[in-house]
Amino acid sequence: MRLTLVPLLFFCSICFAQNNYPQDYFSNPLEIPLILAGNFAELRSNHFHSGLDIKTQQREGLKVLAAADGFISRIKISHFGYGKALYITHPNGYTTVYGHLQHFNPEIEAYVKKQQYEKESYEIELFPKAGELQFSKEDVVAYSGNTGGSGGPHLHFEIRDKEEHALNPLLFGIDIADSVKPIVSNLYTYAIGDSSYVNNSNAKQKLRLIPLQNGDYMAENIEAFGEIGFAIGTTDRQNLAANNNGVYNVQTFFNGNKNFEMNFKEFSFDESKHINRLIDYEIFKTKKQRVQKLFNDNNPLSLFESVLNDGYIKIEDSTNSVYKIRITDYKNNDTWVTVNITGKKSDAFQKIQPETSPYYIYANQTTNLKEGNVSVDIYPNTFYEDLYVNFQVKNDTLILNKDIIPLQKSITISFDVSKYSDEDKNKLYIAELLGYKKYPSYSSTKRNGNTLSTFTKTLGTYALTTDNNKPTITPINFQNGQWLSNFRYLKIKIDDDLSGISNYRATVNGKWILMEYEYKTKTLTYDFNDGAVTDTKNNLKVIVTDNVGNSSTFESMFYRK
Ligand SMILES: [Zn+2]
Numbered sequence: 001m002r003l004t005l006v007p008l009l010f011f012c013s014i015c016f017a018q019n020n021y022p023q024d025y026f027s028n029p030l031e032i033p034l035i036l037a038g039n040f041a042e043l044r045s046n047h048f049h050s051g052l053d054i055k056t057q058q059r060e061g062l063k064v065l066a067a068a069d070g071f072i073s074r075i076k077i078s079h080f081g082y083g084k085a086l087y088i089t090h091p092n093g094y095t096t097v098y099g100h101l102q103h104f105n106p107e108i109e110a111y112v113k114k115q116q117y118e119k120e121s122y123e124i125e126l127f128p129k130a131g132e133l134q135f136s137k138e139d140v141v142a143y144s145g146n147t148g149g150s151g152g153p154h155l156h157f158e159i160r161d162k163e164e165h166a167l168n169p170l171l172f173g174i175d176i177a178d179s180v181k182p183i184v185s186n187l188y189t190y191a192i193g194d195s196s197y198v199n200n201s202n203a204k205q206k207l208r209l210i211p212l213q214n215g216d217y218m219a220e221n222i223e224a225f226g227e228i229g230f231a232i233g234t235t236d237r238q239n240l241a242a243n244n245n246g247v248y249n250v251q252t253f254f255n256g257n258k259n260f261e262m263n264f265k266e267f268s269f270d271e272s273k274h275i276n277r278l279i280d281y282e283i284f285k286t287k288k289q290r291v292q293k294l295f296n297d298n299n300p301l302s303l304f305e306s307v308l309n310d311g312y313i314k315i316e317d318s319t320n321s322v323y324k325i326r327i328t329d330y331k332n333n334d335t336w337v338t339v340n341i342t343g344k345k346s347d348a349f350q351k352i353q354p355e356t357s358p359y360y361i362y363a364n365q366t367t368n369l370k371e372g373n374v375s376v377d378i379y380p381n382t383f384y385e386d387l388y389v390n391f392q393v394k395n396d397t398l399i400l401n402k403d404i405i406p407l408q409k410s411i412t413i414s415f416d417v418s419k420y421s422d423e424d425k426n427k428l429y430i431a432e433l434l435g436y437k438k439y440p441s442y443s444s445t446k447r448n449g450n451t452l453s454t455f456t457k458t459l460g461t462y463a464l465t466t467d468n469n470k471p472t473i474t475p476i477n478f479q480n481g482q483w484l485s486n487f488r489y490l491k492i493k494i495d496d497d498l499s500g501i502s503n504y505r506a507t508v509n510g511k512w513i514l515m516e517y518e519y520k521t522k523t524l525t526y527d528f529n530d531g532a533v534t535d536t537k538n539n540l541k542v543i544v545t546d547n548v549g550n551s552s553t554f555e556s557m558f559y560r561k
Pocket of ligand 1: 051
């Protein structure tokens with residue numbers, strides 16, 4: 001008994017010391033068991049996931065409950081992002097966030113619709129004051145949905161502190177069964193500087209992983225000399241779902257001494273973009289694998305706990321070393337990866353030189369690249385390091401490197417369009433050309449006289465593109481002249497090739513009506529329960545405009561009593 005008590009006490013003193021978050025203050029925001037489709041800080045496109053994605057049994061319309069007493073401090077409805085989202089601020093200073101909602105409870109719904117009709121906009125952001133929309137713990141505040149940038153019905157749930165930092169909700173005692181060890185899918189090694197090498201080469205190398213019976217891994221043995229680092233592809237899953245989610249903690253040890261640790265507990269939204277520096281962005285872009293570096297190469301992220309020599313290790317000649325990686329999930333299931341390293345100095349190693357170009361960027365300076373009718377403005381600290389970029393301009397097309405280098409900031413790309421006729425000019429936009437087929441994807445384009453410019457955080461190929469096509473507008477559930485007395489909804493499909501939809505406006509008998517836009521299904525929906533349609537004979541008019549200003553008008557008549 002005494003033998004087991006001592007380590008237990010020791011362990012708990014650590015966990016209490018680390019956790020100052022109120023326990024059991026927040027309750028489950030759904031009435032069903034918590035099963036996660038996504039967890040905190042898992043690696044997503046251009047960001048760390050800021051909360052939990054809770055599965056809703058492939059359904060929408062489940063009751064969403066206030067996780068604690070509080071008032072609605074923010075309501076945001078956007079076509080993308082969190083779709084319909086609620087923010088509840090609690091007396092202890094924390095805020096909980098509920099995203100991708102289908103609709104709100106009747107009180108909030110009425111509050112929001114009043115504002116939407118006043119502002120004549122579906123997209124809206126409101127900041128109600130304390131006392132306006134006050135709720136108790138477990139009150140129904142909304143119904144779960146799939147609105148905004150959501151790939152299937154689920155509830156996005158977040159806990160933020162007073163500084164608007166996203167916190168790992170599991171720190172608050174929210175319990176998710178997890179007895180499954182993290183898995184490791186990839187391991188890479190890097191030779192740092194001019195005189196280091198692994199297996200006689202300074203190139204980035206993928207190492208073979210040998211899975212062991214107990215869930216740990218042995219990497220293939222390597223020979224190395226000088227300073228080297230590693231990167232790992234790892235995920236974790238919880239007991240009740242097959243989803244590959246993020247891990248909680250990663251540590252490395254060199255000959256028994258810890259030399260790197262990162263912890264997924266908390267981050268600010270400002271720093272989330274540095275995920276593209278944490279992962280090997282080139283591997284992500286070329287192989288679709290997310291491998292995270294086990295070293296800090298000039299990354300401002302706050303997630304690094306303790307780092308010795310930036311996480312790199314130094315291998316001397318004629319030595320035998322052991323490098324170990326420990327990956328832990330929130331429930332302390334851990335997986336170890338062992339790499340045996342033989343130090344071996346070589347007279348000649350394969351030295352791959354980085355690609356050069358006439359365009360060398362000093363990361364801390366402003367750079368302007370100009371050729372023909374194209375100009376690129378790069379601001380200080382856009383790149384994480386000094387480097388060469390590929391820059392070419394040909395026939396209204398700009399090649400600005402491949403999208404394999406992450407940027408911390410946006411750059412400005414400008415095209416001079418004075419050679420075009422006024423008529424043609426108005427149909428031009430800047431597109432990023434994506435994939436092998438060079439599909440033109442609209443890049444938010446500003447017009448200023450003869451200059452079109454876009455502000456982007458992605459390197460790649462950009463081209464002036466013409467959009468002469470008007471949007472299409474097609475009724476889904478009604479025909480011209482129809483009686484719609486028993487209809488709850490009016491549904492219309494809107495679509496646009498090339499530049500995409502910029503805005504839409506729907507009126508009945510000249511009065512604005514709220515049509516909710518769902519980009520995933522390209523559908524506009526009006527709810528007759530809004531009460532905005534009161535006449536028997538109704539003229540519906542819908543105007544849709546694309547991003548270069550091509551506009552279509554749809555008119556139809558319907559009856560209702
Ligand atoms: Zn989410």
